[in-house]
Amino acid sequence: MARPSAKVLDRGMLPSLLGYVLRRAQSAVFADFDATFSRAGEALTPGEFGLLVLVDRNAGLSQMALARALGIDRSTLVPILNRLQARGLLVRRDSPTDGRTHALGLTPAGEKALMKFAKLVAAHEKRIAAGLSATETRKLIELLEKVRDRARA
Amino acid sequence: MARPSAKVLDRGMLPSLLGYVLRRAQSAVFADFDATFSRAGEALTPGEFGLLVLVDRNAGLSQMALARALGIDRSTLVPILNRLQARGLLVRRDSPTDGRTHALGLTPAGEKALMKFAKLVAAHEKRIAAGLSATETRKLIELLEKVRDRARA
DNA sequence: TATTGTTATACTCTATAACTATA
């Protein structure tokens, strides 16, 4: 007989709740992201990766614009940028047109690091979607976007 | 012409990444959960709801068993239980069989509150799944479980 | 007046390490 501590708990209606299943999937995916980077001797969060991509694709954008795109407060962004800047991946330049804002950009080292990070993310994505066909993955993304639209309404 | 600040940013490959789409859907769903409870004059997080359901369906379980089921450290659980106990929803009773453990349970007020919370969660679930057919919702849950299994492997 | 970035502050979630009581 199994030890009492190994007993599986009754989760009631939780497994039928979209919010619950979504949260657990997200948690496992986050853990795999972290493990992927750790194994490669790198340290990056999914949020930091998204931030770096946004700065790379929209060089010169302001902190306010970036905070809005990330859906966080401008004060929340400050320590995050400080950390990435301290790692030499990102710089705050003076805006030539608006003395209040900073023009954000990746450093050459940041560009290079992002290319490596993108490869790790691709491997991570391949792994978490390994149980799904290409059609299923597209369908999943489509359904998740529908849910997001409804939740934001 | 739109103001520069209203410009839509280039997100590069992010919208094609399952992890990215999952994270954004989860964030929007969390916000809707919070809004649903706020509008009803209640305050509860998805995690607290899941915890209350687990204690309700597995009365007498220990903190370690609960922490394991939630996937968090036992030290992380302590302040969460303190808060729910301070709200009068949950109690730590002495275990009759093991002096080291607490037997967790809901109070009568906790049982009553959980019934109300479950109704709010049902309304929330209905809203976030409103853009999906019943078949699509089931499919979405199935695909998310597959992703979770792969990410944990 | 309004906006941008920063700082101070606070709260939650998360973990590790060390302590106490019990098994």
Add this chain to the structure above:
DNA sequence: TATAGTTATAGAGTATAACAATA
């Protein structure tokens, strides 16, 4: 020795409020 719960501590993510510089 090992386990359960607690505490101390620390780091990251989140926010609000207030301030200085600039528009």
